[in-house]
Amino acid sequence: MPDLLSPDSPTNAAEFTVSELSGALKRTVEDAFGNVRVRGEISGYRGPHSSGHAYFALKDDRARLEAVIWKGTFARLKFRPEEGMEVIAQGKLTTYPGSSKYQIVIDSIEPAGAGALMALLEERKRRLAAEGLFEQARKQLLPFMPRVIGVVTSPTGAVIRDIIHRISDRYPLHVLVWPVRVQGETTGMEVSNAVAGFNALQPGGAIPRPDVLIVARGGGSLEDLWGFNDEAIVRAVATSGIPVISAVGHETDWTLIDLAADVRAPTPTGAAEMAVPVKADLEATLASLGARLKNCSSRNFDRKRQALRAAARALPSADQLLALPRRRFDEASARLDRCLNVGIERKRARFAGLRLTPATLERRMAEAGRHLARLGARIPGAHSALLRDRSHRLARSAARLGLEPLLRRMSACDDRVANLGRRADRAADVRLARLSDRLSQAARLNASLSYKAVLDRGFVVVHDASGAPVKRAATLGAGDQVSLQFADASTGAVIVGEVGPAKPRPKAAPSSKTPPAGQGSLF
Known part of the structure; x- marks a missing residue:
């Protein structure tokens, strides 16, 4: 501070440097306004700077106040500033000597009443609805009988105990709890991470993947439930592959997660009731259906049995059906022996008629x-x-096509045909020779089998008047004419005397002309 009574000063006014004056103003403002609450509308907010600090302004219809939120304070805020949002900021006023401006350094910030929160909620709801996150077509059906249920809530509150108790009473199954804070500035991030984490679980892994998710919290004011209006939660629930039940607050409370979830429950206990059926009711239903099935089966069997009996009465008996076939069988069996005998006789007669002569x-x-x-x-x-x-075919083909290869093929075919002709001649000669040999063999066999060779040895064949050979002497009588066939000619003869069994004849005197041995007289 300069000396006010300096003899060099032309006046009594004190003399300050710019830095001294700026520092004096800074101390004065900070001492006078060390802790103030300011109500105004956020203007010029562009999010946190790269340094992590946030710079914007608070304004009303007549003035504008620059504002800054340091990085450490910004991370602890319950509400994030948004452009056009009316808020109540608490902090201290200070000046910025570099630009001769004053500003408020904000320590905490909150919406200016429930009306401002509702306006912000309606604006966010409208924007997210325009993206289609609340469409009914996106919502999934809840499974009727889930095996695993995932619960996103605080692990120390009464909500998780109510849910587990209700599930145990209705239908005991596996419950997975993802602990999160359900109030405060980190609620949105933790709940969205929990929903995404459950969806990231693989079916059949070490940790079972839930079939249904329940996001639950007890009742509270609008400010208490504000974390469930976070945009990150809405997007995580809307894109979840697992059906989500929203159970935030009481029945009269609503948040944006209720609009994005597949099903909204009035209370956490109601969410547990929606997620699982009543085991006793299922058992009773199964018992009833089993009894109905048994009764239906019994009645069906009775109807089928009656229909079968009616059809059996309309059908003839087995004896009636088999009477005609049985009679035919008996007649056929009776004729079988006779037919066999007749067949044998016919075959014998036919065989006897086939003589190889x-x-x-x-x-x-x-x-x-x-x-x-x-x-x-x-x-x-x-x-x-x-x-x-x-040859004609080959000539016509060659003349029509006019190709040299065909001529060569025709020449080759001629040679082949000539070869085949020579082979055919040789085959015919061989065939004829074989047949001649067979014919000669047959002729020799015929000659050896012919009775004429026997006649050459001195035997005679006797034929009766009809020309049939005489086989028995008993068939001839006295006066019958017969024909004697010798080896060189035939002559006639007449039977003299009676023909009967041969009688011993007295020995005749030796004669110079003795007949051949074994040949006697026929007369």
Whole structure:
């Protein structure tokens, strides 16, 4: 402070430097306004600076006051500043000598009454609804019988005890609790992280993935429930792959999470009742359905049994159905022996009629020779016709196409046909030779089997008047005419005397002409 009575001063006014005056003003303002509450509308808010501090202004309809929130204070705020929000800020006034401005350093901030909070809530609700986060089409159905339920709430409050107690009474199952703070500035971040964490669990992992999520908190004022109006919570619940039940506050309380959740419960206890059915009711329903099924099955069996009996009465008996087939079977069995005997006799007669005689062999051999001769006579003509046909076809193909390869192929085919002709001639010769050999063998066999060879040894064949050979002497009588066939010719003869069993004849005197041994007289 300069000396006010300096002899060099032309007047009695004190003389200050700019820094001295700015410092004096700073101390005066900070002493006079060390702790003030200011009501105003936030203006120029752009979020925290890169340094973590927030700079904006508070204004009303006639004045403007610069404001700053230091980084450490900003992290502890219950409410985040928003552009146009009317708030009540508490802090101290100070000056900024570098620009000759004064500002308020805010220690805490809160909305200016419930009206301001509701206005902010309505504006946020409108903006999120415009993004489609509250659409009914996004909501999922709750599973009827979940196996695991996830609860996002405070682990020390009465809410979790009520939920667990209600679930244990109705339908005991596995409950997973994700502890969070349900009041304060970190509520939004913790609850959104809990919802995202439950969704990140893999089915079949070490920690089971819940089938239903319950986000719960007890009742409270609008300020107490304000954390569940956080935009991060709304987005996490809206995008959750697991159905979410919102149970925040009492039935009259509502938050933005209620609009984004798949189901809203009036109370945490009501959320537990929505999540699980009543086990006793399920058992009673199953028992009732089981009894109905048993009764229905019994009645169905009775109806089927009655229908079967009615159908059985309309059908003929087994004896009636089998009477005609049984009679046919008996008749067939009775005819079977007779038919077998008749069949055997017919086969025997037919076999007896099939005699292998030299004449039969000669006739068949003659037929085979004629057939072979006809085939042999047709071979040359067929071979020539085949050659002509193939040659004509090849010539026409070559003339139509005019290609040299076809000519070569035709030449090759001619050679092949000639080769085949030579092979056919050789095959025919071989075939004819084989057939000639077979014919010669058959002729030799016929000659060996023929009775004419026996006649050459001195035997005679006797034929009756009809030309049939005589097999028994008893079939001839005195005066019957017979024919004697010798090896060189046949002659007639007449039976003289009676023909009967052979009687011993007296020995005749030796004669110079003794008949061949084993040959006697027929007369």
